[in-house]
Amino acid sequence: MTVFEKAVRPVLFRIGGGDAEKAHEFTLDRLRRLGERTRSLLRARYATDAPVEVFGVRFPNAVGLAAGVDKNGHALPAWSALGFGFVEVGTVTAKAQPGNDKPRLFRLRGSEAIINRMGFNNAGAAALAARLDALGPIGVPLGISLGKSKVTPLEEAVEDYLTSYRLLHPYADYIAVNVSSPNTPGLRSLQDKSAIADLLTALAGDTPVLVKIAPDLTEPAIAELLEVCLSHGAAGVIATNTTLARDGLAAADQPRGAEAGGLSGRPLTEKARKVVHFVHTETGGRLPIIGVGGVMSPDDASRLLDAGASLVQLYSGFIYHGPALVRGAARAAASHRARAESETR
Numbered sequence: 001m002t003v004f005e006k007a008v009r010p011v012l013f014r015i016g017g018g019d020a021e022k023a024h025e026f027t028l029d030r031l032r033r034l035g036e037r038t039r040s041l042l043r044a045r046y047a048t049d050a051p052v053e054v055f056g057v058r059f060p061n062a063v064g065l066a067a068g069v070d071k072n073g074h075a076l077p078a079w080s081a082l083g084f085g086f087v088e089v090g091t092v093t094a095k096a097q098p099g100n101d102k103p104r105l106f107r108l109r110g111s112e113a114i115i116n117r118m119g120f121n122n123a124g125a126a127a128l129a130a131r132l133d134a135l136g137p138i139g140v141p142l143g144i145s146l147g148k149s150k151v152t153p154l155e156e157a158v159e160d161y162l163t164s165y166r167l168l169h170p171y172a173d174y175i176a177v178n179v180s181s182p183n184t185p186g187l188r189s190l191q192d193k194s195a196i197a198d199l200l201t202a203l204a205g206d207t208p209v210l211v212k213i214a215p216d217l218t219e220p221a222i223a224e225l226l227e228v229c230l231s232h233g234a235a236g237v238i239a240t241n242t243t244l245a246r247d248g249l250a251a252a253d254q255p256r257g258a259e260a261g262g263l264s265g266r267p268l269t270e271k272a273r274k275v276v277h278f279v280h281t282e283t284g285g286r287l288p289i290i291g292v293g294g295v296m297s298p299d300d301a302s303r304l305l306d307a308g309a310s311l312v313q314l315y316s317g318f319i320y321h322g323p324a325l326v327r328g329a330a331r332a333a334a335s336h337r338a339r340a341e342s343e344t345r
Contacts, residue, residue: 004322013107020105020114024069031075039081046083046323050334054288054310055208055235057141057173061085062333063301063326066292066313067145067176067212071122073131080140083326087138088313089128090145091178094163096124097150106259107319110250112296113268114316116242117261120147125164132171141173145212148179157195158202165203174208176238193224200232208235213279215240215271215293222275223282236288238313239275243268243293265316269294273307280308296321298332305336 016022034042050061064086065079073089080087099121106115122128128144146168152160161177169175177199196211203209211234213225229237242262249257249267257263272293279289291309295301296317304312312333317325 002322002324004324005320008322009320013109018107019103020107021102024105028070028075031078034078034081039078042078042081042323043083046327047080048083048085048327048330048334050085050330050337052310052333052337055174055210057208059085059141059311061330062305062311062337063330064088064143064290064311064313065318066315067091067143067178068116068118068315069318073128073135076135076138076142080138082323083330084140084314085330086141086143086173086311088143088145088176090122090176091120091147092122092125092128092144092164092168093120093147093149094125094160095149095151096127097121104261106256106261108249108253108256108265110252111248111266112316112320113249113253113263113265114319115256115259115261115263117259119150125167129167129171132168142171143174143176143210144168144172145176145178158198161199162202169205169207172207174210174235175203176210176212177203178212178241193228196225197228197232200228200234204233210234210236210238210290212238212241213275215243215268215275216245219278222278226279226282226287229287230283234287236290236310237279238290238292239279239309240268240272240293243271245271247271264293265320266294266296269296269300273303276304276309277307295325295329297325298328301329302332302336305333 012023015026048061052059052062062085065084067088067090070089100117100119104117146161146164148157148160211229242264246257247267276289276291288310289308290311290313291304292313295312295314301312
């Protein structure tokens with residue numbers, strides 16, 4: 001076990017009497033307060049220099065922080081110090097919103113899983129734009145995940161996304177279009193062919209736009225969505241979001257598994273890999289993929305890359321295993337790339 005797993009995680013998991021959201025907020029606040037000297041020490045321990053270029057963006061390494069961890073960009077200077085090669089903030093909406101009622105974040109420790117029904121709680125696109133403008137460059141590429149405001153009717157979704165895009169794309173190395181969260185009513189219908197075509201048409205521009213898809217779509221539905229992505233200028237796909245399924249939970253976690261919301265972590269590992277493989281095969285490698293879902297070990301990262309991902313992201317794996325996983329996954333990605341390059345010589 002790592003120092004994080006033995007000493008840090010038990011403390012974090014006790015905060016707020018075991019309240020996962022309070023622990024999350026505590027952690028973000030402590031990371032926000034880190035000074036440059038501490039960040040330099042962390043960077044020396046965890047950073048991996050293994051650059052890769054994907055959709056025209058150069059990444060210091062292939063492992064990123066997934067959306068949902070630092071929604072409002074409060075701790076942005078800390079993430080590269082913990083080894084991440086890129087950071088995705090959000091999901092952010094055009095209008096500030098509180099999200100769903102608490103409690104809304106749950107650990108399923110025996111399954112190394114998390115259920116969330118946060119509901120896109122965030123301070124809004126204008127607030128994030130102001131923070132990013134004041135902060136300046138963060139040293140690694142920045143992705144910004146956009147979602148639909150809950151109060152906006154589905155028929156006005158394109159304009160809602162476009163409002164956020166106009167405010168935030170000057171600060172983004174890529175934009176992620178989140179149409180796959182299970183926690184905003186009706187949102188997943190925006191994965192339909194005509195809806196995603198309208199969105200991509202509106203958001204097309206110099207900033208790469210990626211579409212984040214659900215792991216619960218059928219293969220024919222994914223294929224249809226990919227056809228639209230290819231024909232309407234999407235720069236890539238993020239596969240996958242959280243799942244509504246509850247397969248693979250440990251027996252002790254079954255009662256908590258009944259909580260509403262999206263499931264992430266170990267039970268999603270194989271499902272995410274299969275979706276990544278399908279996307280890569282279906283597009284013939286024409287759409288770069290950010291693989292996310294159940295990356296709990298360096299080997300999980302390698303298997304996503306084997307399946308066709310160009311980059312990977314961590315969320316639940318980071319919560320359970322800390323920055324040593326970031327370093328291990330980045331090194332595994334570097335080894336994977338070196339092997340692939342040697343095989344093509």
